[in-house]
Amino acid sequence: MDAESSPPSPAKHPSLPLFIFLGGIILLLLLIFILISRKVIKRTKQRPVTRDIVSGSLRTISYFNFETLKKATKNFDQLNVLGRGGFGPVYLGKLADGRLVAVKKLAFEKSQQGESEFLSEVRMITSIQHKNLVRLLGCCSDGAQRLLVYEYMKNRSLDLIVYGKKDILLNWGTRFQIILGIARGLQYLHEDSHIRIIHRDIKASNILLDDRFQPRIGDFGLARFFPEDQAYLSTAFAGTLGYTAPEYAIRGELSEKADIYSFGVLVLEIISCRRNTDLTLPSEMQYLPEYAWKLCERSMLTDLIDSRIQRDGFVEKDVLHAVRVAFLCLQPEANQRPPMSEIVAILTCKVELETMPSKPAFLDRKKRNDEKISFDSILEPFPSPIRSDSPSFPRHLK
Incomplete structure (x- = not known):
């Protein structure tokens, strides 16, 4: 066999350098893939396992x-x-x-x-x-x-401040900001959301505060999604005594007006910086709405205001205006309480208060031994609204 017909030497094969080059590239890519995979696995172990459970236009959680x-x-x-x-x-x-x-x-x-x-x-x-x-x-x-x-809310819940568990003094401007923010949150739930929602447990411990003391309503464990075509639901009582509307506590009639009643109690707590029920106090001071109305009848409503913000400086008429709104929310009949959109408008002085508040509804405490007692007590008689020109109407609210 002559030299011309012999096969070419492997060392001289023209494709060999190309194969070596491509093999090196593939090996390099494989190493990179392995390194990246290890990092991804490591990060996956460190991060929470997640999956999208909300789709469409809604936010993913x-x-x-x-x-x-x-x-x-x-x-x-x-x-x-x-x-x-x-x-x-x-x-x-x-x-x-x-x-x-x-x-x-x-x-x-x-x-x-x-x-x-x-x-x-x-x-x-x-x-x-x-x-x-x-x-x-x-x-x-x-x-x-x-x-x-x-x-996570940096300043945690409102009750820690209102009940003195946290050494923070809120001036009137911050307290009004909290009151208005809660009202706007409830307006959204009751009127502006695509579903009508009643929270059922509006109270200080369910109001959380961010780093700027902006309020956030939390704990929707008792919330009810409300049919649009019903004025109220008949349901068993659930909530916190002291904040509960009379028609809901006694007759089981639940509507957004139950939240509005609770809001009224909460406003009085924020202004006075005390619990709605405190059985360690003298008898007439034990239940906050009752005590506030008695002070109002005696033209001594400024005694309700937390003494610390009185020293800090505030506009008295602005605080008394908020008290007046609280009394509106505490009206004995549910249909006497304005909707939250109207309450927001009154708080921001966009709407004048036309309906003067009557005596709030509160429980007869003669048989009460503690806050956990059931609502077997009798409500005080529901009085007719007091005319603003009546001598018995407190001048502080005229």
Whole structure:
């Protein structure tokens, strides 16, 4: 065989350098892919497991696995308890990315929800968005575990300040900001949301404050989604005594006017910086709405105002205007209480107050031994509204 017909030497094969080059590129890409995959796996382990449970035009929230929230709250350490709602405790948590969150652990025996019902309710809560409502970040449904993850509010709940558990003095401007923000949040729930919602548990501990003391309504565990074609629902009582409207507590008639009554009590608490019921005080001072009205009848309503803001400087007529609005919210008959949109307008002086308030409804406390007693007590008689030109109408409200 001559040299010309012999096969070419492998060393001299013209495609060999190209194969080596391509093989090197492929090997390099494979190494890069492996490195990136390891980083992604590592980050996935550090981050909460999430999936989109809200679609369409609504905001997406995260689905957290239970172990992530357990780690974030240090195994639900009692030292991390921020508060306790009607359906379970709320814990401070810190996620792997450094975010602080509030984790509400629902008591399963009280919630009695399967995963589909729980996620359906979460979707509903997520669909309502307003600057004066606490923002839901995510949830967890793992076996019997039901947890809600909310944004963390730096100044925590209003009751810590109003009841003196936290050494913070709020001036009148900040207190009015809180009152107005709560009113606007309730207006959204009752009138402006795509679904009509009654909170059912408006009270100081369910009002959270951000770093600028802007209020956010929280704890929707008792909220009811209300049919548009019904004036009220007949339902068993649920809520907190002292804030509860008489028609709801006694007859089980629930409407948005129950929230409005609770708002009226809360306004008096914010102004006076005391609990709505305090049985350690003298008899006539024990129930705040009753005491406030008695001061009003004696033209001594300024005695209701927290003495610390009196020293701090405030415009007396502005505070008394807010008290007047509170009395409107506490009217004995539900149809006498204005809707929240009107209350907001009155608070901001966009609408003049036309209907003068009558004596608020409050319970006969003769048989009451503590706040937890059931509503078997008799309401004081519902008086007819007092005319503003009547001698008996307090001059402070004229």
